[in-house]
Amino acid sequence: MSNTIIKLEDISKQYRLGVVGTGTLSHDLNRWFAKIRRKEDPTLKIGASNVLDTVDGQYVWALKDINLDVGEGEVLGIIGKNGAGKSTLLKLLSRVTGPTTGTIKINGRIASLLEVGTGFHPELTGKENIYLNGAILGMTKKEISSKFDEIVDFSGVKKFVNTPVKRYSSGMYVRLAFAVAAHLEPETLIVDEVLAVGDAEFQKKAIGKMKSVSKSGRTVLFVSHNLTAVEQLCTRGVLMQNGTIIMDGKVHDITTAYKKMSVDENELKRSGARQIEFLDYNLTDENDKVTDEIYLGDSFIVNANIKANENIDNTDLSLDIRNDANEFISHVTNADDLFELKNINKGEKVSVSVKVKNLSLAPGTYYISLWLGNMYGTFDYIENCLRFSIRQGEKFILRPYPFDKRSKTVLQSKWNFR
């Protein structure tokens, strides 16, 4: 068991909504005067109730009762949607703002990279900015000098080090900024969304650098929407939602849960001109029972009711199957079975069912998109509207332990002595 380097105890952060401070002294005085005369607050909008007397309703909890221990040398990925509280959490840790309740205990120095290039001054040269930025991030002049060459080499802007950074391309700017931050030597490094910038080669370099930072025994807290980067870098993950931690565990489990969450909560993406459209659809097993779990080797049936809004000569119906990493896995269409959907009159409704047999997809979660259209265009397309997971079972393969997660498909085999 490693030593705890950061300990959050019951951390909550409350933000006030706009009504408390009106922003100008005159308004506040006005309100205060109204209050002592027991009149209604003149700065409130018409129709809004006077919130000065009430306690609730004017506050938002950006974080609520967060408890988290981070061990030394751990690379922790924090994921969650916008507004889940990730950035607020990092802000508290980097001391940009204080918590409302709770205690944060920290061992060693923390350096944060909430956004690269903090404090870069456009008029200063690359060299001057390296010193300034390094000092802002907490290094002494001596430390920076000893690492100066390394930083310049890493950033790849050696030729321009005596040029004001306002003449830099945005790529150079970011590279230089990241280089400074990456050469800090704090016990804990906080990184937020830096990898969203720079070209592919630099991103690779940056990830490599962060890996070596974490290997040298330092702790890294990493917030990003780039799940691939999170999976590559982190050992442990935390999933946040509405200001609380809803899951804490191995990084792969966390990213899977997050992807699932995104599909569940996103509105369905639908496109097409709807000359003919899907009315409803479902996914059932062989016994016509609606399900989202299919065993390996079994079949599933997709039923769809479609309705023509115009006279349709000819349409195709197909299913795109994607896995939970949104990779295209397979495609099923009516032409596979020489099935035709022809001459549907305006207002006519048609029910179609398609059975997909002998499933050999690797155990995991899959999403089906439904498409109606022909060679000239799309009538109706609903993305990832059906979900099913494949269970291993004992029908298709008999191995008594879980199938390898890296696989995309399962091959049936027959074994004999000869």
Place this chain on the structure above:
Amino acid sequence: MDPINKTELENHLPEKWTMIIKPKRSIFSVNLNELWQYRDLIFLFVKRDFVSKFKQTILGPLWFIIQPLLTTIMFTIVFGNIAGIPTDGIPKMLFYLSGIVGWTYFATCLNDTSQTFVKNAAIFGKVYFPRLALPVSVVISNLVSFVIQFIFLLCFMLYFYLAGSSVNPNINVLLIPVLVIIIAGLGLGFGIIISSLTTKYRDLTHLVTFGVSLWMYATPIIYPLSEIPEKYKIFVLANPMTPIVETFKSALLGVGEVNYLQLLYSFGFTVFVLCVGVIIFNKVEKTFMDTV
């Protein structure tokens, strides 16, 4: 001892942490030690201010001299020649310049530090360093321009001395470093109080520049203290900048009197303002990001 008991024992040992962040902090817990650790940053900020101020200007640091020089010429024409305000027998330009140099340092310190939070919100929002480092660096970088202007003033004095005017620097010149420290402290103190308040009330930013230029007229810059009617004198003397400017002029030019008691009043006033400022600033810096 079996292993389970051993870990239990370890758990009961007091934990050692480098830093504990709690919502409430005592108002007097000002971490000056930390500020000292970040001294390199302060000097880099000073350098940044200096370099960025004169990048892409033709005259560069000459502006330090042009500004007080033009103001002096203006004052000489308007207040000296048109209005005819006496200057205690000192050459008019020397009288105005000596006042302007001291006053400018105070005014720039106050104006620049009063915008600490609002101007640096972007940087403060992303990374932690002792917030006090910024206003302190502003005071130091203004000190650099003060020194340049002061040397200019000495050259001016030498010229008038050679031209035969009565310029009598005296032993009180030794007080000048103390005066500079009081000016810096007073400017910084007022500046950080205002900057703390502007996080909530932006009105103050308008008031500051205006207020400072009014304040100048309540300070004996364009008139000697000796010329003030008795009934207004008390107001001018209540101004903590008055004894400083008077001592400054008297040390360099040898007119007027150095009143140590008044000087002590200025010093006490400065210490008070600075303490209040640091306490308010310290309280605001922790959560100002939520209100800016």
